[in-house]
Amino acid sequence: IQKIKKEGGGSIAILSQSDHYKLSRRIQIEKRLLLALDHNDLHVMYLPQVDVATGKVIAVEALVRWEDEVLGTVSPDELIPIAEETGLINEIGTFVLEKACEQAAIWQRKEIPVKVSYNSSIREFRDKNMVKTIRKVLEKYNCSPSLLQIEFTEKFAIEAEGEQSIIGQMRKLQQDGVTFTLDDFGTGYASLHYLQLLPIDEMKIDSSFISSITGLEKQKKLVQGLIHLGHSLGVRVVAEGVEHESQYLLLKEFGCDALQGYYISPPISAEEVEKLF
Ligand code: C2E
Ligand code: CA
Ligand code: CA
Ligand code: CA
Numbered sequence: 001i002q003k004i005k006k007e008g009g010g011s012i013a014i015l016s017q018s019d020h021y022k023l024s025r026r027i028q029i030e031k032r033l034l035l036a037l038d039h040n041d042l043h044v045m046y047l048p049q050v051d052v053a054t055g056k057v058i059a060v061e062a063l064v065r066w067e068d069e070v071l072g073t074v075s076p077d078e079l080i081p082i083a084e085e086t087g088l089i090n091e092i093g094t095f096v097l098e099k100a101c102e103q104a105a106i107w108q109r110k111e112i113p114v115k116v117s118y119n120s121s122i123r124e125f126r127d128k129n130m131v132k133t134i135r136k137v138l139e140k141y142n143c144s145p146s147l148l149q150i151e152f153t154e155k156f157a158i159e160a161e162g163e164q165s166i167i168g169q170m171r172k173l174q175q176d177g178v179t180f181t182l183d184d185f186g187t188g189y190a191s192l193h194y195l196q197l198l199p200i201d202e203m204k205i206d207s208s209f210i211s212s213i214t215g216l217e218k219q220k221k222l223v224q225g226l227i228h229l230g231h232s233l234g235v236r237v238v239a240e241g242v243e244h245e246s247q248y249l250l251l252k253e254f255g256c257d258a259l260q261g262y263y264i265s266p267p268i269s270a271e272e273v274e275k276l277f
Contacts, residue, residue: 025071029082032068037091042066044099045267046116048276049238049260052252057276059115059149061260062100063267064092084121093124097137103270105143112277117149117181122156125166131173138176145177149202152180154188157198167198174199181238186226195233203230207241207261214246224254231255 015023036042046060066074083089096118104116124130138145150173152160160166170180179201187206195203205226212219223239230237239251242261251259265276 026082028071029074029079030086030088032071033066033079033083033086033088036066036068037088037095040095041068042092042095044096044103045269046103046273047260047267048265048273049258050264051258052248052256057114057264057273058258059117060273061117061119061151061267062096062103063119064096065267080121084123087123089121089123090127093118093120094133094137097134098141101137101141101143101148104147105141106270107274108144108147110274112274114273114277115147115149115179117151119151119183120156122152122159122166125152125156125160125169126163128165131169134173134178135176145173146179149179149181151183151204153183154185154194157182157194158188160198170199174201182235184240192229195229195235200233200235202236202238203233204238204240205256210239210241210247210251210261211243213250214244220250223251227251227254227256 043065044062045065047063048057049059049061050056051058064076064079066079068074080089080092083092100116100118104114107114107116127133134148137143138148160170174180180199181202181204182195182198182200183204184206185203186209203226205223209219209223209226213223214220227237236257239247239256239259240261242248242251242259242263244263247261248259248263
């Protein structure tokens with residue numbers, strides 16, 4: 001946006017062509033998203049996670065997917081920030097949560113031993129009924145709480161620190177058996193202090209650390225340090241964005257508990273997940 005000085009002294013804003021494009025796409029996304037939610041047009045893909053020691057798939061991460069007739073594919077990186085600003089993230093969250101629990105329960109009945117994680121946004125936890133909502137969804141699908149994993153980012157962690165009720169809600173769910181993962185670890189400002197404060201079962205090291213792990217000695221040390229840190233706090237450590245065997249081998253050597261990434265599999269459908277067992 002460029003500001004132009006008006007004769008009278010004030011300024012008016014005019015949009016550059018690319019700003020104009022961004023703004024109109026954004027408005028379109030908001031409009032179409034409402035429709036998509038109404039028509040159940042979103043769907044979910046699952047990113048497998050394997051246990052480093054056994055090489056077996058132990059969990060999948062539910063990731064929202066949206067292919068719109070008009071807009072084409074809208075990636076989560078574009079969709080989620082807009083949904084967070086408009087508040088529609090709550091609806092997306094409920095949709096993904098329902099899918100995750102429904103699917104986890106189906107796999108439980110088929111004796112496929114896999115947990116399902118879902119990405120939550122702080123807005124969802126500001127809702128005082130969050131615990132009730134999650135319990136209701138678990139009951140609706142007859143899904144055992146221990147099959148549900150909730151991921152949240154450091155940004156969430158930092159805001160949550162000042163909001164005791166959020167931590168309280170997490171604790172209640174944790175007592176039910178639900179587990180929590182600190183996602184994209186290392187990218188924000190979470191300090192040891194947060195790690196201690198929040199009820200975390202697992203830490204996910206961000207892919208940006210993993211992509212450089214086979215480079216400089218310093219970078220190796222950094223990842224090794226993050227893994228040690230997690231273990232000293234008694235949490236499981238997962239690496240994300242593992243694309244090459246060399247990265248996998250190093251992570252194994254460093255004692256990382258689990259990993260996910262294209263080296264294992266891209267996000268796949270529920271049917272494809274079943275074929276892995
Ligand atoms: P994330 O939580 O870090 O999710 C993992 C992302 O990394 C996914 O992208 C996945 O497709 C991608 N990925 C997996 N393995 C690899 C790899 O080896 N290399 C590379 N380069 N990428 C890999 P996706 O699905 O585009 O999601 C992007 C982000 O959007 C997610 O990052 C997550 O923060 C957010 N997101 C996705 N679904 C939801 C949702 O249902 N709710 C909320 N609140 N956020 C979501
Ligand atoms: Ca995640
Ligand atoms: Ca990440
Ligand atoms: Ca992540």
